[in-house]
Amino acid sequence: MRFKGLDLNLLVAFDALMATRSVSRSAERLNLSQPAMSAALARLREYFGDELLQLQGKRMHPTPFADELMPQVRESLLGLETMLSRSPHFDPRVSQRSFRVVTSDYVFASLIVPLVAELAQDAPGIRVDCDLPQPGTVQELEEGKIDITITPEYVIGGNHLSYVLYQEPQVVVGWTGNPAIADGTLTEEAFFDAGHIAVLLGGGKTLSYADRTLELMGRNRTIEATVAIFTAVPWLIEGTHRLSVMHSRLAAQLMGRFAIVSAPMPFEIPAMKQMLSYHPGRKDDAGLTWLRGRIEAIARRGELAKV
Secondary structure, three states: OEEOOEEOHHHHHHHHHHHHOOHHHHHHHOOOOHHHHHHHHHHHHHHHOOOOEEEEOOEEEEOHHHHHHHHHHHHHHHHHHHHHHOOOOOOOOOOOOEEEEEEOHHHHHHHHHHHHHHHHHHOOOOEEEEEOOOOOHHHHHHOOOOOEEEEEHHHOOOOOEEEEEEEEOEEEEEEOOOOOOOOOOOOHHHHHHOEEEEEEEOOOOEEOHHHHHHHHOOOOOEEEEEEOOHHHHHHHOOOOOOEEEEEHHHHHHHOOOOOEEEEEOOOOOOOEEEEEEEOHHHOOOHHHHHHHHHHHHHHHHHHHHHO
16 A cells, blocks of 8 residues: 555565564565565665665664654554554454553452453453563554553653553562561561672563662662562572562562561651553554453452452
8 A cells, every 4th residue: 555655664664674684684674575675675766765774884774764764663553553444343252352560460360360261251252361470561652562551650751642440559478487487577687687688670680679779778688589570489489588579469468478577667668650552553452441441350459459
């Protein structure tokens, strides 16, 4: 299909070329031959009157014009994708749609597991694909490659819509045989005397909410080990005198599976704001609105369970 003389398929090729900065990798991404992708680049150059990608050393780099064009092309492609995914009557009972959700293993255990269980009954054709946050998550959300992210407030950024899904108090967890916390209470002195397990997210580049907040407060602890996911913490706590700080919902779930106990923080720490984010181009997407509603309902049930 052509629009003002441009084959619209070339916009897909342009997006792949800008993402990979490589003709061969773009060809692989779009399941095309390398000569076909080279021809697409040549046609793009001819249409726009610009080189778009220039070889500098051993790598290709976009021209200033291509950098300016790239967000407009991606926004257009996202708009087309959203339009094509819409139905005047979204019916979750018969929909075969897939949604990609990026969040931590903690939110996966707290919200996504019950969500998938519900969908198996109410919307059996809908698929939820989950990923952990990575350094490129914000960019993927802006490119429309992710439907929803659920992250702490300090993690979000970029050009997308977000709102507070729920707020979560932090608690301390330890082994049931640890005398400092075994009765469900903990003193501030015992907290700082103990060794701790910290959580580093996104490939070890981002502190968890609790660890980041304690660091900003200047409440330094002795970190004996770090893990990449919250659900690994109990394995390093059982049978030891180590402690860790985590979200109250996750602690409640883990206490039913491990010999651990939780206690309130022995000093004040702000509750974590868990944000749900999505691309502004999807604000009228009936399917996504429905999915957000289901997630919000599960989050509210968790809030009521704590009352």
